[in-house]
Amino acid sequence: MGRRKKGRDISGWLVVDKPAGLTSTAVVNKVRWAFDANKAGHAGTLDPEATGVLAVALGEATKTVPFVTDAMKAYEFTVRLGQATNTDDAEGEVIAESDIRPSDDEIKQALGGFLGEIMQVPPKFSAVKIDGQRAYKLAREGEEVEIAARPLWVEELVLVDRPDPDHVTLEMTCGKGGYVRAIARDLGEVLGCHGHVTQLRRIWSGPFDVEEAVTLAQVEELARQPELDELLLPLEVGLADLPQVICTDQGAARLRNGNPGMVIASDVDYGEECWASYEGQAVAVGRFKAGELHPSRVFRL
Known part of the structure; x- marks a missing residue:
């Protein structure tokens, strides 16, 4: 006879506005503990420094995770022009620099090349598996890794702000499996100036919007209290598509x-x-x- 899982049989979705500095798994573990739930999972990993929508499924709602993971998602992100890093974000080491700063019109024109079905090579520091090992693990060990390009559907990619010559803020709507860091890297290469992500926020994911998200601080404050259950969305929301x-x-x-x-x-x-x-x-x-x-x-x- 199998061991019974500890925790409550509670099912539903909680939309968390993930803070920077935590892994997606750490957020899921905190939510599971707060609800004393017997099962939990999430629909789409966010990098530790990324913020925004992390949809956490509890109980039977975990069976609907694939349908949210496969859904369209939207991101707002800032690209630092003039620098490439080994991780394609601000956490890595600068490996190339350029004095070139493209105009807004040049950036807008380049964005058109990233629309529709594109082939994207994930960052070397990513969770992609190569011969059974995570790419980021091999990269940290100094190994040169070859990652195959994979298809990505990009519905929309627009310039929303240019706070200064070194930075540009973009908004992207895309399908499953997209790496925003790779978009920043490749855009920098197309523009001839290099680029990496300095800020990333997921603003919606399938049926879940950041406007309806709760903070992790709220979850921790209401942990193990009946009021926390009231924040759960029905399992059926994950089947909206x-x-x-x-x-x-x-x-x-x-x-x-x-x-x-x-x-x-x-x-x-x-x-x-x-x-x-x-x-x-x-x-x-x-x-x-x-x-x-x-x-x-x-x-x-």
């Missing part, structure tokens, strides 16, 4: 046992992934086929 179908009474019972169940659907294609609800509560995620949902994930609520 999937179409919804409605279970019949018998369909709900069958789906909860992991079997295909009858659902009522509109505007859902055969084989399309969707989620089923019963009396407003999520029951399962699966594929719609001939009036039934074939479940891939079942929620135990």
Whole structure:
């Protein structure tokens, strides 16, 4: 018989405005402790010095993490022009410098080359795995690492501020797996002046917006108190990008046992992934086929 996980069976999403200086995992651990939850995870890592939306899933909501991770995200970030660093951010060592400072028009023109489907090489100091090891670990050990380029969809990349000749603030909306540090590095190369990120903030991620986020200080202040539970968003919010179908009474019972169940659907294609609800509560995620949902994930609520 397996060991029972410690903590409460509590499910939902908490949108945290992550502070600088903490890893995403450290934030998740603090949230899990504060709720005394038996399970927790997050939808999309932020670098330790980055701030903004870190969506933390508790309990059964962890089953919806992939749908938020795959969703579009938006970032506001500042690029330091004239310097390249080995980490592509301000934490690293300066490895190249330039006196060139492009104009606003030159920057705007260069940004157009980063729109749509692009190929991006992640930073050497990143969590990408190379032969089973993290790239940042190999980089710290002084090894030269070759990281393959990977596709990234960039929906929007615009200049929002130019506080001084050395800095430019940009806003980007992109798909899964994008590295803002790589955008800053590559933009600097295109402009012939080098560049690295000095400030990074995720302003929204899928259905979650920084405007609805709570601070870690609030979480710690309300830890282990009933008021903290009131800050949780329903599990169903994490399914916002999937179409919804409605279970019949018998369909709900069958789906909860992991079997295909009858659902009522509109505007859902055969084989399309969707989620089923019963009396407003999520029951399962699966594929719609001939009036039934074939479940891939079942929620135990």
